[in-house]
Amino acid sequence: MNKMDSLTANTAAINRLLARYGVKFGIYKNNTFHEQLFPYDCLPRIIEKDDFARIERGLIQRVTALNLFLKDIYTKREIVRDGIIPEHFVFSSTGFLKQCDQFVPNGSVFAHIAGIDLVQAKDGEWYILEDNLRIPSGASYPLIARKLERRASPRSFIDNAVDSNANYAQLLRHCMDSVASEGISVIMTPGRYNSAFFEHSYLAEMTGCPLVMHSDLFVQDNRLYLKGAGGSPVKVGAIYRRIADEYLDPLSFRPDSLIGVPGIMSAYRSGNVAIVNAPGNGVADDKGTYAFVPKMIKYYLNEEPILKNAPTYVPYYEEDLDYCLKNLSKLVIKDVSEAGGYGVLFGKDLDEDGLKTWRERLKKEARRFILQEVIDFIDLPVMQDGEQVYRKADLRAFVISASDGVKVWHSGLTRFSRVEGSFVVNSSQGGGFKDTWVLSR
């Protein structure tokens, strides 16, 4: 495809429009809030139809297994009983919430919106790097960028059959409505100083759901209500909450939370409101649990995983620990409790003293870390100062699970590093984004 000239020629204009529409993310530096534009690159990642069809099957398979895992862990725990996953890994995970024990949400869906991070290796193989099942962000950026690309370069969309990505809001809305108890669907934000506030407000606009804060909601008679400026409270049937579990309900989790809704967990457990995504999902997207997802797929679905994990070692197992100690300098170390690109360390960047210190640490804190082979994932073309350069890029794919089925959004957020050779693509660490085009023929 070499019809991108009008896109590249209009990059500055697209970026101006993105700025105009407030496509920003928030970041705290030295305890001060800054809003930054999310640097956009006009050259999309393009995924061929057949390639995406395989990714789609793999993602549906993976998220289906993860949902089954969550249901199992919070009810019968057969996967633990059958020795597929060590008990320790599940119950010592900070993501496991006893407040969710023995409860299955409406439609048996836990991970309604899953953001699955993938990379493509130089041999073309796709690897899963991370599952994000709590409150994954990012869909709004390619969604709004696509609108502008279509205006900037109609020719690109006439000459190439690109699947529309305009249906994200409908997928999200359908998902919420499908699991809702009686009442309206709302999107809850912790406020404008949240790093993803643009996304919260944009998705509210696109889905037509009210954007609400904790102060707009209250629980009465074990039901969640929205108090509007118009008078009578309105019952809420589904809440797409964009705040972390621990802040959701001060009566169930952190008592010092000022951004939660007292009593919402009780209403949820009574089946009177659906919480999207379900609380307690952290046990399934823990980086430690990640290593066991291929086993989950075999266990629950009796299928071979379609998409591979990056080769991962769990120092909890002696055999893995031995390998890690011997090969530390070529592995990447990940702290299972961190996210957003933090807590990631490359062994190749450590000197002898550093390696020695880390070997000791791995022995002492075996549960806290996983180690992975460094996947030399492909560089994608990026326009920088008018020149085409190549930078590392990943893909966050979005999988939406409604009560009537699992769907993969035919697009995704491609994040790239703006530093040559760097593998860190996170926006919070200076990365940019590009749209993801899925070809339909």
Next chain:
Amino acid sequence: MGFISVDQKDNLFWLGRYVERVYLTLRHFDELGDRLLDIDSTAYQGYCRRLNIPDIYTDALDFIERYMYDQSNPDSVYSNLSRAYDDGIVLRSVISSASLSYVQMGLDAIDEGRKTHASLLLSQQIIDCLLAFWGCIDDYCDAHQHRNVIKAGRYMERLDMQLRLHDPWPRIEVSLRKLQRRIAGGGLKCDGQAADGIMEYVLKAPEDDDSYLAALKLSHGIIIAD
């Protein structure tokens, strides 16, 4: 979208006020700028007095620069437009991205003016953005009641500025009537006696500072709190 929260209703009202404050200030600035350059270089002092804002300026040029662009000056045009943005950003789903984008563009223009010290040159661009903002509100803000709340804020601010700057009654009357209509349409409560009182004071002694001051005080109670 029909629903707004109590906080959003408040934001909507204040968004209208701040946008109008910036708009009227810039409109007034054109005229005041000419006076400062040609007739009376201290005219800004009276302006500050009437608006009841501290006169922290050393001279006319300092006033022009800092009253427009100084981020640390809470009375500056920049600060007022920033407050409009703060109110607007939580209302994207109510007023639309399209409407909000004009506030963002106004801020971008004012930033540009700050960098280039083209103090008065950029004001037209900001005015354009604010006029487009109101056009967008009419087109994109579907709920009739929400439009009335934001416009109640707009005409409340206009009335306030007109009373402070001693506009003649016919112009004040237009704003007052528009405000009353918007208050009713926005589901707010209007103090009819306050409206009558404003008219009486302004008509009774149109040259008298105290009459305008009394009318201004009454105007602050024209919307009855829930």
